[in-house]
Amino acid sequence: MLRPWLAFGFVVPSVLLLGGACGGGSSGGPSTSGPLDEDDGGGGTGAAGLPCDVDKVLADHCRKCHASPPQFGAPMPLVTWENLVAPSLADPAKKVYEGVVERVADERRRMPPSPNAPLSAAEQKTLADWIAAGAPRGADRCDGPTEVPPANGLSCTPDLSLAPESAWEMPEAAGDEYVCWGVDLAKEQATHITAFAPVIDNTEITHHIVLYEAPSAYSRVPTPCDAGSAIAWRMVLGWAPGVGPLELPPEAGFPISTDPARPTHYVAQMHYSNPLGKKGAKDKSRIDLCTSAPRQHEADVMAFGSQSFEIPAAPPAGGLYTIDCALTVPSGFAGLHFFAAMPHMHQIGVAMSTTLTPAAGGPDVDLGTMSSFSFDAQAWLPVNATTQPGDVIRTRCSWANNTGAPVRFGENTGDEMCYSFSMYYPRIKASLWSWAVPASGPPIGATCN
Template identity: 45%
Template sequence: MNSTLRLAAVLLLLVPACGGTETDLGSESAALPCDVESVLAASCRQCHGASPKFGAPAPLVTRGDLLAPAVSDPSKRMIDLVTARIHDERRPMPPTGLLSEAELAILDGWAAAGTPAGSSKCEATGEGGGGGGGGGGGPPKVHCTPDLTLEPAAPYVMPKDVADEYVCYGVTARLDQKRHVTALVPRIDNSTILHHALLYKTEEAWPAEPAPCAGSDIAFLNGQLLAVWSPGGQALELPPEAGLPIEGDTHFVVQMHYSNLRSLDGQQDSSGYDLCTTEDLRPNDAATVPFGASRFEIPAHGALDMTCDYKIPEGAGSFNVIAAMPHMHELGTHISSTILPSGSGEPVDLGRVDPWNFDNQVWYTIDATFKEGDTVRTRCAWENPGSTDVIWGERTNDEMCYSFVMYYPPITLGSWSWPIPGLTSLCAPTP
């Protein structure tokens, strides 16, 4: 027996025991085989449950769901798209990564056999794994009690005839003294249409009423990314040595990405963020810096793989890294970032996502240091199947190459500002 079949056999021993009455093997309403049911429940139904969440276009609960025409391509069945996506390294399903060999063998084998119905009902079926941050397991856990809520002045009502929309709203916190933000907790209201959310701090106020927006609008206000949430994402909690400083009139912008592929009517949402703040200031202010590039062009029907170096300027000092979040858009295939010490010492990993997945962006906890003279090297790769060139930009159909790094204390050189690393990095084709 080969290794794949042996793994599949082991998994079969672990699925819930079956019991109940026999069903018609040819009926679309018949039960799924218990091994198929187990894989779907554990890995797919966080989004593709009986009531699909996070913009998922269809449920994957019954045999009929899997044999139904696909929403995105009615000439194919859902099972055809499922079997393609579970092998797609660039856009895997589930978004967190490809299934195990045993799980792939179960779904592939079932599809190849003609999707036969199960012979009986399986026990312990359901929506599947939860995951924090709105994935079914409740809000993410933090070691503090949020005291500042960022929410829209009114719910955003998603138009029935709009499949995909970016929406922004602003919140201004008026503070009588400096505070530190110690944790940022996503607060998910309508998990049916919410695809992901980003939180920025801006230099000017944004309207409190939610309305369609473009990322370039936020960039115009010198928006600094503070947090990001996607299905399964967690809260970001800072270590006790540092906090994000807020003072006076502090302006926040929440950008929501909604997906309504099923043309649902009457969907509305008030998602946002809950922040833990404290007047008991921590030893260090924290800040975020984007390493990478903001000038490139990906040719039509082509690819681009480039590596960009940014040298930490002399006199900057030394810094501690808290977390990092790699960020690209939908054409990305690879992103990684590394600290190259100026003297002796091994390179330090700041995060690597290969293959890149636009639907699964998270902050990674990092414990590292960098200092003046060190080089931060960021590699990005894209594939562009479209008929037009793609350049850097804030829109989803533009592209990005950033490793957002949260660190302390902030760089305070008079000649330095937040976007400089992306503007001045030296880029070349990756060897």
């Protein structure tokens, strides 16, 4: 299920993932600068005949792909008025703009594709109003800043790197390959990681990356992943096209071990694709880190969801099988501040959401929702919630099981997961605590239906 644009290079700047904190695709290095970093190929606001408000929506959300020429597998440019009133490629009886209003509101095939943020209601209305008025020609020029996202949206300068010992060479025959390498970190001085910035070396074969913290060391030499060992790995970062670096809020950081005998173990899981069967394709992508003296709070990751479920072979009516897990926040969870979430399932996952229902009343707070989940587009979503005892945290995972057999929880590609990895501070330090406890089932973890 390889979508064509994922197979191309993708250094896509400018997705705002964490409240203004990020914006870049990947940082630095000549091999990372795709055509978008230069951006003038139609990426900015040019208003070639489009009303300025319409032009701005397209510039902000569409032209990193629908540029002229189009990028990453997008079929057409959305740059000039002529582009918008041209016949649609999919259905020449329609105009391109008709497809535009349809696709920005289409949950299943939404544009821009996840993990890029959907248009706001106001932005959708700007497009819909213009189209309802017959898509009239607008200005030839718009004043105001052209949105040229910085090539590297980091506000800090990376001073440490997680990198493999050697490059991985993609076998010519392999369509897809999962490759892992590990790095151990220890610092003499107490140190916090404040930002993670993937630097993609070979944009033609690098499909997505997941960075984990692991209980034990993993070889630094890239090798096909040993799936069994990943069960105890805790996700720290995900990268997919459209995702910028992750910067933590200024009050929090990830501590690095200060004990060289017990370093922090990181494992990068690289997903490579070689759909065109290129010969000798090599990659040495890395993850740059910004570090600083310890910040006020230690950040950490925990997972909501479930570790025990069975998705039946025969899909129920509607085609989706959903589990709904509820966890009542115990007193030990009081005052935890959640600032980012990464919903994580495998290949047959189609939708996932986590919400917090405050004990004190009031509306539910979003703790990470991907209404159209794709395994190839996992990313941290900004959330903002503080827990109080008695709050109820609910995680729902939905799958479309087309495998013809029941599918259970597990790390292998054919297994499934329902983890909403959630970043929070201050870090829970209880000795029996583990990141997976909230997803581990009763009596302490969630109860699922």
